[in-house]
Amino acid sequence: MFGRFSRAIAAGRRAAAAAEAARAVAAHDLPPDAGPEVGWALLRLGEVAGADPRLDAHRAFCRARGYRCLLLSDSIPAACVGARDIVFEHVPWPPHGGSPPAGGFQAGVDYAFRRLGLALAFWQVVGCDCDGAEAAGLLELAPADAHPALISARAAAVHKERALLESGRPC
C-alpha cells in the first residue's frame, strides 16, 4: 500500500511538472483549435506483395491521431491506388532504378533527399516512420541538412534500437 502511494505521488509530481512545461509552451501559442494541419509519413523502399499490415497500421494511426497520411516510397502499392485517405509521394531510390542515375550513386542519393525534403515540407510532416531495412539504410545516408523529420526519425530509430539492446530483448 505504501509503495502504491509512493508511485502515485511520483506520478502526480511528474504530471504537474509536465503540465508546467506544457503551459510554458502554450503561453506563446495559438489556441489549440488553430493548429496547423500536419502529416505523418511512412518511408518505405521496395515493393510489398500481398497484405500490407504495416501500411494498414500507418493509416489507422494517422486516422486516429488526425494526421494527413503520407506514404513515401519508390513504388506505389496497390492499396494506394484510388485511396482518398493517403497521399503517395515518389522517392527515387537509385538501387531500384533500371539504370544508374546521372552523376552516380551519390547524386541519386542527394536527389532523393531533396525530393523527400520538398514533399515533407509541402505536406507539413511532423513525423516519419521507417519501414524496412532499406528505408533505414536510406536514412543512414541522410545529410546534415535533410528535413528534420528525417533526422529525428533516424535518431529515434537508433534510440529505440539501443533501448531494445539494453533491455536484453531480441530485436
Next chain:
Amino acid sequence: MARVSRWASFWRAFIAVLLGGSAVHAASQAEVNAWNAAVSANTTDGYYLYLSLYPAGDYVDEAIAALGRLGAVGTARRVDPIPASPSTPSDSAGTDPTGLY
C-alpha cells in the same frame, strides 16, 4: 489559474495510479524527460525528436503547436479531395498547341 492546472494534473495522475495502477496510461518518466528537454531547447529539432520518439505521447499537440510557433509548419493548407472520377478538361484543346493534352 496556473496553480489550479498544475494541481489538477497532480491529482489526476495521483488518483489514476492509486486506483488503476499501471493499467492507466500516464506519461513515463522517460517521456517527461524528453518533453522537458525539447521545451528547454525550444528548437524544431528538439520537438521533431520528441514526436519521433513518442508519436502517441501526451505532449504531441503541444509539440506540434510549438513547431507551428517556430515556423516549421504553417497554417492549414487546404487540399481538395480527389474527385470520384477523373474529369475531362474541356478547354485544353485550345491551349495546347501539340494537341496531346
